Amino acid sequence: MWSKESPVIKISDDDATYETITCDVLIVGAGGAGMRAAIEAFDHGAKTLIVCKTLMGKAHTVMAEGGIAAALGNVDPKDSWEVHFSDTIVEGQDLSNWRMAEIYSKEVIDRVYELEQYGTLFDRTADGKIMQRPFGAHTYRRLCYIGDRTGLELIRTLEDQVLKRNIPFIDEVEVTRIFRDPSSGRVSGALGIRNKTGGLLLFKCKVVILGTGGSGRVYQVTSNSYESTGDGLALAYRAGAELMDMEMIQFHPTGMIYPEGVRGLLVTEAVRGEGGILTNVKGERFMERYDPKRKELSARDVVARSIYTEIVEGRGNENGAVYLDITQKGPDYIKKKLPSMYTQFLEFAGVDITKQKMEVAPTVHYQMGGVRVEPETAGTAVPGLYAAGEVACGLHGANRLGGNSLGDILVFGRRAGIAAAEYVKSNQPGTVSEKDIAEETARMLSPFKNKNGANPFALKAKIAAVMWKYVGIVRNEADLNEGLREILVIAEEAKTVEARGPRPYNQSWFDSLQVWNMVLDCEIMIRSALRRKESRGAHTRSDYPKKDNENWLVNIITKEKDGRMTQELVPVPRPPAELAALIKE
Amino acid sequence: MSQVEKTESKREVKLRVFRGMGNDPSTYRYDTFTVPHEEGMVVLNAIHYIQSHFDSSLSARWNCKAGRCGSCSAEINELPRLMCKTPVDKFEGEITVEPMKAFPLVRDLATDVTENWDVGKMIPPFTPKKGAKEPWTFYQEDVERSREMRKCIECFLCQDVCHVVREHKADYIGPRWVVKAASFDMHPMDSLNRADFMKDKAGLGYCNITKCCQEICPEHIVITDDAIIPEKERVVDRRYDPLVWVYRKLRGSE
Numbered sequence: 001m002w003s004k005e006s007p008v009i010k011i012s013d014d015d016a017t018y019e020t021i022t023c024d025v026l027i028v029g030a031g032g033a034g035m036r037a038a039i040e041a042f043d044h045g046a047k048t049l050i051v052c053k054t055l056m057g058k059a060h061t062v063m064a065e066g067g068i069a070a071a072l073g074n075v076d077p078k079d080s081w082e083v084h085f086s087d088t089i090v091e092g093q094d095l096s097n098w099r100m101a102e103i104y105s106k107e108v109i110d111r112v113y114e115l116e117q118y119g120t121l122f123d124r125t126a127d128g129k130i131m132q133r134p135f136g137a138h139t140y141r142r143l144c145y146i147g148d149r150t151g152l153e154l155i156r157t158l159e160d161q162v163l164k165r166n167i168p169f170i171d172e173v174e175v176t177r178i179f180r181d182p183s184s185g186r187v188s189g190a191l192g193i194r195n196k197t198g199g200l201l202l203f204k205c206k207v208v209i210l211g212t213g214g215s216g217r218v219y220q221v222t223s224n225s226y227e228s229t230g231d232g233l234a235l236a237y238r239a240g241a242e243l244m245d246m247e248m249i250q251f252h253p254t255g256m257i258y259p260e261g262v263r264g265l266l267v268t269e270a271v272r273g274e275g276g277i278l279t280n281v282k283g284e285r286f287m288e289r290y291d292p293k294r295k296e297l298s299a300r301d302v303v304a305r306s307i308y309t310e311i312v313e314g315r316g317n318e319n320g321a322v323y324l325d326i327t328q329k330g331p332d333y334i335k336k337k338l339p340s341m342y343t344q345f346l347e348f349a350g351v352d353i354t355k356q357k358m359e360v361a362p363t364v365h366y367q368m369g370g371v372r373v374e375p376e377t378a379g380t381a382v383p384g385l386y387a388a389g390e391v392a393c394g395l396h397g398a399n400r401l402g403g404n405s406l407g408d409i410l411v412f413g414r415r416a417g418i419a420a421a422e423y424v425k426s427n428q429p430g431t432v433s434e435k436d437i438a439e440e441t442a443r444m445l446s447p448f449k450n451k452n453g454a455n456p457f458a459l460k461a462k463i464a465a466v467m468w469k470y471v472g473i474v475r476n477e478a479d480l481n482e483g484l485r486e487i488l489v490i491a492e493e494a495k496t497v498e499a500r501g502p503r504p505y506n507q508s509w510f511d512s513l514q515v516w517n518m519v520l521d522c523e524i525m526i527r528s529a530l531r532r533k534e535s536r537g538a539h540t541r542s543d544y545p546k547k548d549n550e551n552w553l554v555n556i557i558t559k560e561k562d563g564r565m566t567q568e569l570v571p572v573p574r575p576p577a578e579l580a581a582l583i584k585e
Numbered sequence: 586m587s588q589v590e591k592t593e594s595k596r597e598v599k600l601r602v603f604r605g606m607g608n609d610p611s612t613y614r615y616d617t618f619t620v621p622h623e624e625g626m627v628v629l630n631a632i633h634y635i636q637s638h639f640d641s642s643l644s645a646r647w648n649c650k651a652g653r654c655g656s657c658s659a660e661i662n663e664l665p666r667l668m669c670k671t672p673v674d675k676f677e678g679e680i681t682v683e684p685m686k687a688f689p690l691v692r693d694l695a696t697d698v699t700e701n702w703d704v705g706k707m708i709p710p711f712t713p714k715k716g717a718k719e720p721w722t723f724y725q726e727d728v729e730r731s732r733e734m735r736k737c738i739e740c741f742l743c744q745d746v747c748h749v750v751r752e753h754k755a756d757y758i759g760p761r762w763v764v765k766a767a768s769f770d771m772h773p774m775d776s777l778n779r780a781d782f783m784k785d786k787a788g789l790g791y792c793n794i795t796k797c798c799q800e801i802c803p804e805h806i807v808i809t810d811d812a813i814i815p816e817k818e819r820v821v822d823r824r825y826d827p828l829v830w831v832y833r834k835l836r837g838s839e
Contacts, residue, residue: 005608005689006607006608006689006690006691006696006697007607007608008606008607008608008609008612009607054646054648054654054656055646055648055656055698056702057739058648058649058654058655058656058739060649062649062653062654062738063649063651063653063654113719113720116720116721117713117719117721118711119711119713119769119772121728121731121732121735121772121773122728123725123728124723124724124725124727124728127722128722128723128724129720129722130720131725146732146735147732149735149736152653152735152736152738153735156735156737160710160711163702163705163706163710164710166706171699196691196697225648225649225650225651225654226647226648226649226650226656227648258625259623259624259625259626260623260624260625260626260630261623261625261626261627261629261630261650261669262625262650262651265651340653343805344651344652347652347670348625348651348652348670349625455637455641456641457633457636457637457641458637458638461637498641500640500641500642501641501642501644502606502692504606504607504691504692505644505646505691505692505693505695506642506644506692507636507641507643507644507645508636508641508642
């Protein structure tokens with residue numbers, strides 16, 4: 001069953017030879033979106049291969065806690081896809097793609113039941129149906145959940161399905177480039193590193209599906225894991241795809257602030273869903289002032305800004321935090337409904353949340369912006385390139401509703417898989433140019449040549465500090481300009497970034513490549529934030545504090561043209577009359 | 586704020602970290618590093634400090650740094666633990682950090698755990714009962730037993746601590762994978778009986794219930810009592826219950 005040896009791989013720093021692997025569909029990323037896409041592409045007959053940057057089953061999806069938003073109507077029978085559609089558009093501040101919101105709110109219901117058939121054990125109602133909990137800015141109780149471990153159960157269920165089908169996967173692969181056929185422009189392959197050996201892999205494929213997540217780790221205080229360095233965004237951009245609304249970063253209202261090692265770690269919205277109350281240092285329930293009707297269960301952008309305001313106006317505590325209190329629910333209820341929160345606070349901070357208040361402050365959580373996709377297929381502007389989940393853009397507009405991301409990865413992961421399998425049937429394999437391979441291997445091996453260069457781990461920390469300081473919850477022109485200037489200085493320094501030691505499992509090498517992706521993503525995020533001269537959803541400008549529907553019902557598109565970064569403004573597509581009539585502000 | 590704390594704090598943490606490549610013992614050594622102590626510091630924080638300040642060639646796998654993903658498994662002062670969940674204040678004096686020993690070494694603290702998937706694929710998957718009315722109806726109390734097994738974050742520390750896995754690798758799937766099988770067996774809609782698999786293929790009989798696995802599980806799954814023993818009982822029921830044996834002989838379902 002088990003073997004014991006792992007031979008030492010001897011591979012020189014400049015060895016640019018590669019192993020070639022051929023498939024139809026290459027899935028990059030094994031979170032919910034990637035695995036759901038893989039299942040569908042495989043079931044539709046495409047020769048499918050999954051590669052992912054970390055170990056199988058560790059994707060950032062495991063960190064999702066609260067649930068999947070789907071209008072099953074099990075608890076509130078009045079709920080329907082129409083109301084869910086309206087909630088999504090309204091809280092997205094009219095920046096969402098209406099067609100994606102329509103597809104989502106209709107199809108996510110089937111995706112939840114399908115997940116149950118795959119083996120997911122949702123919490124139950126008294127009459128044995130899937131239980132649903134309230135969440136911020138959802139009109140009805142809508143989130144289907146597994147305690148506060150919904151993401152873990154989701155990823156394990158999908159992993160089981162991948163293993164059951166024996167879909168091939170290689171974990172711990174860092175993909176560095178997507179190739180296109182020089183004459184047709186279609187996707188023809190990709191290059192990556194097999195992390196354990198340090199050897200190079202050339203994938204010859206007709207389709208690449210990106211399910212690589214966002215870039216939350218470009219911020220200092222973040223709920224995001226190691227993976228979220230925006231690699232997929234940079235891959236797509238360099239391949240010629242369009243990035244959209246990259247200024248839109250969701251700050252989750254409640255992250256842990258103590259101890260330092262876990263600062264930013266998520267405190268699930270389910271705490272407020274289950275009745276948690278926010279108070280400031282004076283003991284005031286301050287959400288009554290900002291949103292008297294919905295209070296703690298207002299939209300995430302509203303709650304995050306409210307907490308931020310309390311803290312900067314001096315009503316936070318000595319640690320720069322406000323309080324979140326769930327003690328009134330009693331120990332049994334809390335341990336049953338919020339088991340991970342209970343142990344998280346007990347083990348990391350020594351706080352017993354059944355008896356004590358939590359200290360919380362906003363933390364970077366989610367990237368609404370991303371690769372622009374076509375709603376029906378999750379296809380990008382590059383033929384053969386698809387993107388689903390957090391790396392894609394369109395569903396969430398200027399503010400994502402809690403619970404809409406776990407549904408997003410299922411609905412659009414599946415659609416990407418189906419579309420990819422169809423595409424494979426009608427397209428022949430392209431060629432990967434030797435020149436492109438040589439250029440890319442030279443680029444990605446160059447950190448080994450940078451003797452006494454910059455330390456990639458230190459550069460990551462520098463980037464995170466700049467973004468947190470200048471591109472935070474409340475932005476202004478001067479800060480953004482300074483942030484951009486400093487990111488460009490770091491980008492220069494990053495040219496000297498050094499990989500130290502031999503190639504197998506060389507984190508300083510992988511992190512060097514990630515630093516290059518991060519500075520590119522940050523530049524695009526800041527340029528987009530400078531461009532949008534209004535406040536909408538998660539994007540708040542103190543110098544343009546109002547929402548401006550006259551001028552800014554537009555998506556900001558960034559793409560590379562003749563080697564230069566360009567931006568254009570495109571009006572948000574308006575829904576047809578029958579759907580527009582559903583939208584209730 | 587943290588700047589001030591740093592200059593005030595004189596405390597330091599000394600770490601002895603294993604270094605080495607693959608199966609080549611000539612590369613094995615221990616490096617010692619001294620890092621500044623910070624409030625609430627865990628071993629993973631100290632490893633990160635080493636990487637960004639002293640030696641960027643140190644390799645250590647990690648991901649969520651929140652005890653949720655199970656990537657940063659290591660042996661810390663000889664016990665299998667998650668680096669992200671082990672406070673440095675737990676120990677007095679030097680802290681020794683080594684890779685898991687049940688898995689092949691890749692580099693420094695990173696081991697090769699991929700064989701787990703080959704073992705995982707052996708387990709007969711969740712197979713729902715046929716013909717149940719959809720959407721399915723079952724109750725919260727039906728969910729709870731399997732739920733405990735589903736807390737597993739696949740850190741494989743239980744595999745690492747298991748002396749049977751270390752010594753009889755060829756024969757026993759190990760605690761993590763018994764937990765997996767149990768999570769299917771306890772699913773209210775599952776239709777399979779995995780007892781024959783557990784006895785004949787999974788080597789469940791090798792486990793002699795020393796309970797090491799449940800003592801170190803970072804998710805506090807009571808592995809031996811709640812997964813392994815019930816699975817052993819299923820085997821006994823199916824294979825050694827005389828009534829079941831006679832019934833199956835008569836039906837010819839052996």
